[in-house]
Amino acid sequence: MKKNEKKQVVMSGIRPTGILHLGSYFGALQNYVRMQEEYECYFMVADLHSLTTHPDTKSLRANVLDVISEYLACGLDPDKAALYCQSAVPETSELYLFLNTLAYKGELEKTTTFKDKARLQPQNVNAALLTYPTLMAADILLHRALYVPVGKDQEQHLEMARNFANRFNHRYGEIFPEPIAFNFGEALVKVPSLDGTGKMSKSENQNATLYLSDDDALIRKKVMKAKTDEGPKTPNAPKPDYIENIFQLLSLVSDKEVCQKFEADYNQCTIRYGELKKHLAEDMIRFITPIREKAKTIRDDENFMKGVLEKGADKARESAKKTMQLVREAIGIKYF
Numbered sequence: 603m604k605k606n607e608k609k610q611v612v613m614s615g616i617r618p619t620g621i622l623h624l625g626s627y628f629g630a631l632q633n634y635v636r637m638q639e640e641y642e643c644y645f646m647v648a649d650l651h652s653l654t655t656h657p658d659t660k661s662l663r664a665n666v667l668d669v670i671s672e673y674l675a676c677g678l679d680p681d682k683a684a685l686y687c688q689s690a691v692p693e694t695s696e697l698y699l700f701l702n703t704l705a706y707k708g709e710l711e712k713t714t715t716f717k718d719k720a721r722l723q724p725q726n727v728n729a730a731l732l733t734y735p736t737l738m739a740a741d742i743l744l745h746r747a748l749y750v751p752v753g754k755d756q757e758q759h760l761e762m763a764r765n766f767a768n769r770f771n772h773r774y775g776e777i778f779p780e781p782i783a784f785n786f787g788e789a790l791v792k793v794p795s796l797d798g799t800g801k802m803s804k805s806e807n808q809n810a811t812l813y814l815s816d817d818d819a820l821i822r823k824k825v826m827k828a829k830t831d832e833g834p835k836t837p838n839a840p841k842p843d844y845i846e847n848i849f850q851l852l853s854l855v856s857d858k859e860v861c862q863k864f865e866a867d868y869n870q871c872t873i874r875y876g877e878l879k880k881h882l883a884e885d886m887i888r889f890i891t892p893i894r895e896k897a898k899t900i901r902d903d904e905n906f907m908k909g910v911l912e913k914g915a916d917k918a919r920e921s922a923k924k925t926m927q928l929v930r931e932a933i934g935i936k937y938f
């Protein structure tokens with residue numbers, strides 16, 4: 603990059619409605635840590651979004667601080683990336699309103715996540731749940747971000763953000779780049795759950811998900827319970843999904859030699875799954891323990907946490923203010 607060239611802007615968010623797990627690490631955080639070196643990064647905790655599904659705010663503060671401390675423990679640096687809360691940037695709500703004038707009821711109602719959530723909480727199909735994608739678009743467009751590191755489940759929301767950006771640009775003038783999903787052009791690492799069904803998850807499937815806050819005994823217990831079978835009966839047999847998953851997890855945290863040894867054992871039908879799982883458990887512990895301990899130390903330092911959030915909010919607001927000035931002028935609500 604040339605010296606005075608502005609860095610591209612990266613923006614992503616996470617709802618504080620569950621706890622971070624191994625999939626969050628390999629699917630997102632690891633990439634964020636790389637991105638903060640190269641891009642102007644905004645990583646946000648979407649506390650306003652969480653109100654659309656979790657109106658009870660008793661555990662909100664704890665959840666927000668947990669996420670931030672785990673982000674920091676995984677290597678995000680408040681001097682490089684802006685780490686902040688959505689609610690600390692009031693400009694978000696202002697842009698949300700403008701974008702809502704460009705979002706149609708019909709398309710919002712058709713959004714997959716809206717339909718799913720409405721089914722789950724029929725007693726609380728609130729207007730902010732319907733306009734969830736507009737709020738997310740506001741988060742992104744507020745920094746005029748180009749790159750949005752998210753998984754497949756957010757692709758529809760991102761497409762809507764592109765549509766809103768386009769409509770705005772078309773109606774009021776070119777202000778926003780069209781944000782796109784971005785992960786260094788690499789496929790996202792798959793982090794399967796331990797029971798052979800689906801992926802690790804923030805809130806479901808808790809016994810088959812390894813959380814960054816799990817203690818050693820719990821990690822051991824979850825790994826040892828992972829589904830296996832009698833072992834292959836013929837050399838070089840294809841692996842059933844649940845066995846493939848264990849190998850996949852091993853490849854994330856264990857040395858190459860260990861993976862190769864168990865591959866060879868499998869292919870020669872000499873594999874002992876108890877031994878494989880013991881290895882996996884110990885390597886998982888070696889991986890997760892330093893993150894858990896670091897997160898706890900950070901989390902316990904309230905002054906430090908406050909400083910991080912203030913610094914992040916300042917950076918995010920500075921960027922938001924600039925955008926909103928352009929937005930207000932483009933719309934024509936600057937009268938003097």
Ligand code: TRP
Binds near residue numbers: 614737741742750756
């Ligand atoms: N909707 C995202 C999720 O559920 C969280 C989110 C909120 C987000 N605002 C965002 C993601 C902006 C990327 C960019 O995971």
